Amino acid sequence: MAQLVITAVTVEHRSKSEVAATYRLSRRWVQKLVARYVAEGEAAFEPRSRRPHSSPRRTPDSLEDEIIEMRKFLAESGRTPALPPFPITWRSGTDMDRAHQRCGGC
Secondary structure: OOOHHHHHHOOOOOHHHHHHHHHHOOHHHEEEEEEHHHHHHHHOOOOOOOOOOOOOOOOHHHHHHHHHHHHHHEEEEEEEEOOOOHHHHHHHHOOOOOHHOOOOOO
C-alpha cells in the first residue's frame, strides 16, 4: 500500500489530498509516507516494526530471576514447583508469564 501511495504522489504527480481521498487514508499519513520516501528512498516501501520502544510495565529482570530461582529451589526440594503465579503476581502487581516461560515451565 505504501508503494502505491508514494507512486501516486511522486510519479503521477497527484496531490496528497487527492491520493488520501482515493485510498481512504488521512492526508497526514500520506504526507508521512512521502516524507519517509524522500528521506530514505526505497527503504520507505518496507513495512515498519510496530513493537513499542519501551515497556514501562514490564517485570524487572531482577524480579524474574528471583522468581525463577525460587521455583527451581522448590522443584529441587520436592515441594510443589508449579505454583500458580497468583501469589507472586498479586504481591508484585506484574504478569509473570514471561518468567514462567524463561524457567522452562518450572
